[in-house]
Amino acid sequence: MRFVRRVHMYLGLVLFPWVLFFGVTGLSFNHPRLRGVTERVAPARQEAWSAADIATRIVGELGKTGDSFTLDPGVVPRFSGTPTLTASAADGGEHVVVVRLDDGLVVVDTRPPKQKRTRPSFAGTKLPLADRSMTALESNMTGLLPSLGLEGTGPLRAHPKSRPEVRFGVRDRDGVLWNAAYDLSSGAVDAQRADAPGARTMEVLADLHTTHRYPVHGGARTYWILFADVTACTLVFWALSGIAMWLQMKGRRAAGVVALSSGLLVAALVMTSTARDNGWLIDR
16 A cells, blocks of 8 residues: 555656646636636527427427327427537637527627738648549558458548648748648648747647547657556546545545545436437436
């Protein structure tokens, strides 16, 4: 147990910046004001909508298709998801309007403009390379699944969210260095000045927080993901070693049982309820 306590403590010291980072950036996602977002509550701009009324009307319309349907009284109709409207702000930022449908409450978030990037004249130019593109990769992968004994409903296609790039530096006639990127999916070239100001601190931190999966080609990102994995494993170790250390304190076992039981019960209720809501499973 002395060894466990030492590891528990020194892991906390070594990973202090990582735990602090994930804690602060995690809060910033749920509390946009930490990222410089201004929040305003506006008067209701519309009448409240009734989920029960909408469900009744939908079931009635379904009945016109020739089949018979009735609204199940054991399921309470409710809204899910966030109705969001957006508009560009005059300063280059963005206004995001969130509407609560059941009472008409409106919340307006004003996000500051992102750092403007200076782009060269060739930015946006499409230079498709037929043999070095995602289309070529799709062609080269033809027959891969059958060769592995796997069945598919069609040929392999590039994932719409996959945007592999070739990154390089290029200098113009004036000697200005540009950080360029060639999109292998669209064939478009983009670039920004190498000496351009970086993004705001919270934007950088938020981007780091959501960076995941080991990169195919290595690089600094590999070490970032590695330490994220170590931090995740440390959290698991802290949870288990904390219980082990508590069990050694005989005078605190009864109070610990109450605390642990309460935590498990609340976690189970919150997690299962949220999972059911995310998975379209209707609570009765």
